[in-house]
Amino acid sequence: MTPWNQVTIIGVGLIGGSLGLALKATRLARKVVGVGHRQASLDEALARGAVDTASLDPAAGVQGSDLVVLATPVGNFGDLMARIGPALAPRTVIIDVGSTKAQVVAQLEPLSPPSCTFVGCHPIAGSEQRGVAVARADLFRGATCVVTPTAATPPEAVARVSRMWECLGMTVRVLSPADHDRLLAEVSHLPHVVASTLVRVITADAEPLFGPGWADTTRIASGDPTLWRDILLSNADEVAAALERFEVTLAAFRSALSRRDAARLEALLAESKARRDKLVKRNNGP
Amino acid sequence: MTPWNQVTIIGVGLIGGSLGLALKATRLARKVVGVGHRQASLDEALARGAVDTASLDPAAGVQGSDLVVLATPVGNFGDLMARIGPALAPRTVIIDVGSTKAQVVAQLEPLSPPSCTFVGCHPIAGSEQRGVAVARADLFRGATCVVTPTAATPPEAVARVSRMWECLGMTVRVLSPADHDRLLAEVSHLPHVVASTLVRVITADAEPLFGPGWADTTRIASGDPTLWRDILLSNADEVAAALERFEVTLAAFRSALSRRDAARLEALLAESKARRDKLVKRNNGP
Numbered sequence: 001m002t003p004w005n006q007v008t009i010i011g012v013g014l015i016g017g018s019l020g021l022a023l024k025a026t027r028l029a030r031k032v033v034g035v036g037h038r039q040a041s042l043d044e045a046l047a048r049g050a051v052d053t054a055s056l057d058p059a060a061g062v063q064g065s066d067l068v069v070l071a072t073p074v075g076n077f078g079d080l081m082a083r084i085g086p087a088l089a090p091r092t093v094i095i096d097v098g099s100t101k102a103q104v105v106a107q108l109e110p111l112s113p114p115s116c117t118f119v120g121c122h123p124i125a126g127s128e129q130r131g132v133a134v135a136r137a138d139l140f141r142g143a144t145c146v147v148t149p150t151a152a153t154p155p156e157a158v159a160r161v162s163r164m165w166e167c168l169g170m171t172v173r174v175l176s177p178a179d180h181d182r183l184l185a186e187v188s189h190l191p192h193v194v195a196s197t198l199v200r201v202i203t204a205d206a207e208p209l210f211g212p213g214w215a216d217t218t219r220i221a222s223g224d225p226t227l228w229r230d231i232l233l234s235n236a237d238e239v240a241a242a243l244e245r246f247e248v249t250l251a252a253f254r255s256a257l258s259r260r261d262a263a264r265l266e267a268l269l270a271e272s273k274a275r276r277d278k279l280v281k282r283n284n285g286p
Numbered sequence: 287m288t289p290w291n292q293v294t295i296i297g298v299g300l301i302g303g304s305l306g307l308a309l310k311a312t313r314l315a316r317k318v319v320g321v322g323h324r325q326a327s328l329d330e331a332l333a334r335g336a337v338d339t340a341s342l343d344p345a346a347g348v349q350g351s352d353l354v355v356l357a358t359p360v361g362n363f364g365d366l367m368a369r370i371g372p373a374l375a376p377r378t379v380i381i382d383v384g385s386t387k388a389q390v391v392a393q394l395e396p397l398s399p400p401s402c403t404f405v406g407c408h409p410i411a412g413s414e415q416r417g418v419a420v421a422r423a424d425l426f427r428g429a430t431c432v433v434t435p436t437a438a439t440p441p442e443a444v445a446r447v448s449r450m451w452e453c454l455g456m457t458v459r460v461l462s463p464a465d466h467d468r469l470l471a472e473v474s475h476l477p478h479v480v481a482s483t484l485v486r487v488i489t490a491d492a493e494p495l496f497g498p499g500w501a502d503t504t505r506i507a508s509g510d511p512t513l514w515r516d517i518l519l520s521n522a523d524e525v526a527a528a529l530e531r532f533e534v535t536l537a538a539f540r541s542a543l544s545r546r547d548a549a550r551l552e553a554l555l556a557e558s559k560a561r562r563d564k565l566v567k568r569n570n571g572p
Binding site for chain 2: 124125126127128143144146171173179183184186187188190191192193194195196197198199200201202203205206207208209210211212213214215216217218219220221222223224225226228229232233236239240242243245246247249250253254257258260262265266268269270271272273275276277279280282283
């Protein structure tokens with residue numbers, strides 16, 4: 001693809017920093033500008049080579065860029081767009097990398113200047129860790145990116161943004177913002193709530209007894225609480241629906257257990273194992 | 287510690303095979319005999335050096351051993367003990383490595399010949415994978431082993447068995463069988479049911495969208511269904527109690543979400559994160 005002339009990444013943490021490293025490693029951006037609200041983080045991003053220059057001022061940081069990436073928590077997107085809007089060059093493409101899409105797209109599309117294009121994106125990559133210190137150029141390789149255009153999004157902007165993610169090694173799926181949120185509630189937001197609940201439920205006496213199974217099952221509960229508060233609130237209806245389905249499905253387990261129904265219990269466990277093994281194998285064992 | 291003269295391991299899979307490798311690596315056993323019901327597995331155990339000799343016949347396999355380890359699924363322990371009982375030498379120590387203890391200890395203690403001693407053990411190590419192919423000598427290092435004596439267990443047998451696990455790098459905790467089962471329901475059996483349920487709840491459209499978070503949260507759902515059926519059934523009351531507490535705790539999340547209570551939601555997430563981070567740090571990040 002034709003490289004971007006200048007890319008501004010607002011929020012240079014794990015995802016933003018990894019994107020900077022990846023765009024530079026693949027030469028998909030001639031120059032990367034980092035914007036943050038702490039000079040120390042920007043200095044670290046510069047030192048790691050994730051960005052070429054840095055600014056504490058979003059409006060100054062986006063000047064002259066043909067791609068702007070919103071990589072802060074989703075709760076900040078509205079304020080940010082209001083601040084950078086007047087400074088954006090005509091025909092700038094704006095993308096976000098947030099974990100929810102319906103609210104974000106509905107909010108940002110009208111705020112985006114008429115001469116610019118907003119394209120919602122969700123690269124499904126990352127970990128419970130934070131900050132540019134853990135960023136890496138290959139974070140996106142082998143993972144999926146969901147791109148969520150609306151009827152108003154110019155197809156050529158969708159194509160160019162999709163091509164960029166593909167060049168970083170991602171499989172791109174185009175979904176409506178609403179479909180994205182419904183499906184991500186199932187594979188990401190619900191598991192987060194469940195993992196967080198699993199941590200809360202253990203008694204103090206059980207603490208020394210956890211093994212690698214508990215550690216893995218609850219890993220995502222170590223994610224940033226503010227970030228996840230925003231994700232859950234901005235997709236509350238879909239998360240509530242997934243939670244309800246989860247509780248119904250859990251009740252089937254509870255019932256088999258209370259009836260000491262060995263055959264049913266084994267069938268439930270075997271179906272889950274077969275399905276998970278198939279999915280993990282198909283996705284090449286992420 | 288004084289090495290065992292001969293150790294028989296019945297069930298040479300991930301745990302049994304790793305124990306054979308570890309006992310030989312540390313010279314805690316002069317000779318290790320493997321017993322299994324498939325010659326192919328025994329041949330693999332021999333080839334990997336996990337056992338020195340092998341037998342398809344449990345009664346023949348235990349002859350002359352001063353330690354016998356039951357490392358099959360817990361559902362087979364009763365049959366096995368009945369078969370090996372008459373062949374055991376006086377003063378043989380018998381241990382198991384099963385994931386539940388109350389039923390196992392209540393069943394095996396009376397079946398054990400009067401001249402022998404049974405000591406319930408649960409080394410909290412392993413993974414969702416199976417078989418001697420994935421066994422490794424350092425599987426137990428840094429992990430916890432629960433030893434569950436009763437009023438009838440001679441203290442010297444508890445001490446010797448505990449010393450063995452410690453020599454393999456484990457931290458030993460002595461608990462009653464009932465306490466073990468109550469606490470393991472919280473940190474192991476409940477998470478298994480929950481992970482299995484998370485797999486069942488996703489729709490086909492969501493399948494391509496899972497990321498590393500989902501893969502980790504559901505990893506244990508790929509465990510052996512027969513093994514886990516037996517574990518859940520043999521600890522059904524405690525698992526049911528843990529499930530009930532889990533559902534109540536989950537309801538607090540659901541309520542905060544439905545009220546769009548950002549402060550409460552963040553507090554719940556922050557408490558879980560703080561607690562998990564503390565535990566994982568204390569256990570040296572398993």
